[in-house]
Amino acid sequence: MTVYDFHATTIDGRVQSLEAYRGKVLLIVNTASRCGFTPQYQGLQALYEKYRDQGFVVLGFPCNQFGHQEPGDNEEIQTFCSLNYNVSFPMFAKVDVKGDTAHPLFQFLTQACPGVLSRTIKWNFTKFLVDGDGQPVRRFAPTTPPEKLEPAVEQLLSR
Template identity: 50%
Template sequence: MKTSFYELEAETLQGNKVKMSDYEGKAILVVNTATKCGLAPQFDGLETLYQTYKDKDFVVLGFPSNQFANQEPGNAKNIEETCRINFGVTFPMFAKIDVNGSNTHPIFKYLKSQLGGIFGSRIKWNFTKFFIDKNGKPVKRFAPTTKPEKIESFLKNQL
């Protein structure tokens, strides 16, 4: 397994490879998302955080996953359109991935190994959030039900 977040990479919804080292020096919130989830209104709060703090070296990285109740059934084009049109998402969104099981994406393998949760390292549901500080160290894991607004005071202290 990779030993640093910055050694990892992922593919965007448009099919471009992105190295996480591109985000070096930024505070990062990694979120597994699903557009058909009851928690999908969190996209609005995530976008607000991104817009408010992006000039202070903060970024939200969204990773769609269809592993929870088939709540992200669409293809990359559907996901991108839904995120942009329904939720106004402008933060980076990546290709659909697995966050649990044998095909877990390396980014989520790494984050889960660094920050376990209530159910061990397993992701419980959509909108689990991982905060990575400006040095690339995973520092905090937030539950799916933790709304982005509730993260803001923590975020301010980290920036």
């Protein structure tokens, strides 16, 4: 199984197969607009801009499961990301990332790359790095700023 086996709804309501990202290095992130880590949008956008021409894509998945820090609807989230952080990387519709209602993609990611003490995602801005073959290779904590991911991204892009 790979991330290419999953579909997700884009923030503007289209069903998107992750097959569209075959061959790309992906950073899949659960996001929120009212979180202490929300300024990481800026770093995620910078990382995307720096490496997108080399085959790197950030995929943002808003989630309201942690402190209700993503209360808006998809249109509000998209507007917030665009106006405040000029986000141009693909954003998806709000999803659950833990529990019985977790999106199947996040069930797969947390099984493939468990956390330090448990498999579950503990907060917003947990990041999963996926190689060009669609295999999750590394998980980064919410506290890890996007710029600290550059060496890992560069390593996968050079394969």
